[in-house]
Amino acid sequence: MHRLLALALMLEATMSTLAAAPSLDRRIDDASKKVEASVIATRRDIHQNPELGNRELRTAKLVADKLNALGIETRTGVAHTGVVGILRGGKPGHVVALRADMDALPVVEQVDIPFASKVRTTYNGQDVGVMHACGHDAHVAILLGVAEVLAGVRDDIPGTVVFLFQPAEEGAPEGEEGGAELMVKEGALDNPKVDAVFGLHVTSRFPIGEIAYKPEGMMAAVDSLKIKVHGKQTHGAYPWLGVDPIVVASQIVLGLQTIPSRQLDSTVAPSIVTIGAIHGGVRNNIIPEEVEMIGTLRSLDAKMRDEIHARVKRTAESIAASGGATATVTIETGYPIVYNDPVLTQRIAPTLRRVAGLENTRVVNPVLGAEDFAFFQQKSPGVFFWLGTRPPNQTPEEAASNHSPLFYIDERGLELGVRALAHVAIDYLGGK
Ligand SMILES: [Zn+2]
C-alpha cells in the first residue's frame, strides 16, 4: 500500500511538472503574442524616424540598446551602421542567422497615418523626403520581437542565433560600399560561423496572415548595362559620309530583345533585357559621333546570367560592326540571385505551413526584382520568404506596392512574422 501511494504521489508530481512546463513551441507562440504590441510600437517609432542607407544611426542605436537590454551580445558598426547580435543558447548546436534590413528610401510619404514620416535629408546632393516605403521598419521591429522571444527561451535553445541588422539594402549612396555584401565581407557570418540564414520581406502582394516562398531562384540577379556606340559625325543630309550611331543603336535595342525571346530557353527561367535611357545627338541636322545607352539585365538562373552577359556583348558589338560602327559594352554586376537552397527550403516548409496554416502558405512564382539578401545566401545556404501585410479588405490591384509613397502595412500581419522567424530558427536548430 505504502509503495503504491508513493508511486501515485510521484506520478502526480511528474504530471504537474509536465503541466507547468509547456513545450518550447507553445512558449514561443505565447511570447510572440506578448511582444506584438511592442513590435508595433517599435515599428511606428522607426517609421516616423526613417534613415537612408549607411545613415541608419538612430535605428542602429535603438537596435543595439534593445539587444543589450535582452542580454544579447552585440557587434556594432558592421558595414558602417550594421548591428550583429549573438544569442548563445543553453545547449550546444548549430548556428542560424536571421536578417532584417534597416534602411528607408528617398520618398515623400503620402500615407495618412499619425506616425507618417516628415523627415527630409540630402541624398546624392539632392534634398529629398525619407520614408520606409519598402517596409524595412517592419523587418527591424519583427526581428527585435524575435530576439525578445528567443532570449526568453535561451536556456532551451540548442545552438546559437545570430541577428543580422543590415544597412543599405536599397543600395549605398554614390561612392560608398554597403549592404549585405559589405556585411559578409566584414565577417558578419563568421565567428560564430553561420550554418543557415533566413529572412523575410513584407509585401502588399499578399494579405495579412499569408506566407509565400519559392525554392531556388526567387528574386532576380540585377546587372547594369552601358553601351557606347561610336560612329562618325556628319551632316544630317549626307549620312553616307559618316556612320550613324543612332540607327545602329536602334538596331542594337531591337537585337537585344531577341536574347530573352529567341536565344535563351525561356522554360528554364524568365529573363529581361531593358534599355532605360538613350542619349545621343544635339540637333536635328547633325548625325552625332556617339550614342550612349543604359539598361538593366535581370535573370533567375546563374548559368543564364553568364549567357546573357556574353550574348549582350556579342549582339551589340556585331550589330555595330555590321554598320561600320563600334560598340563598347560595360556590364556591372549587381545583386546576385536570391536563391533559396532547395533542401533547406524543403526542411523549413513544414514550419511555415504550421505557423501560417496550410491554406495560408503558398509556393509562388519568382519576381524579377532584386534583394541583397542574396549575398548572405552566397556565403551560407538560406531561405527568403514573403510575409503578407496587405489589409484583407484590399485587392492586390488596389494596394500600393513597395517603394510607392502610399505603401501601407497592416500591422496585424507582423506577429506572424515574429512567430515564423522564431520557429524557423528553432526548428532548424532542432529544438523540438
Ligand atoms: Zn525596396
Ligand SMILES: [Zn+2]
Ligand atoms: Zn526591401
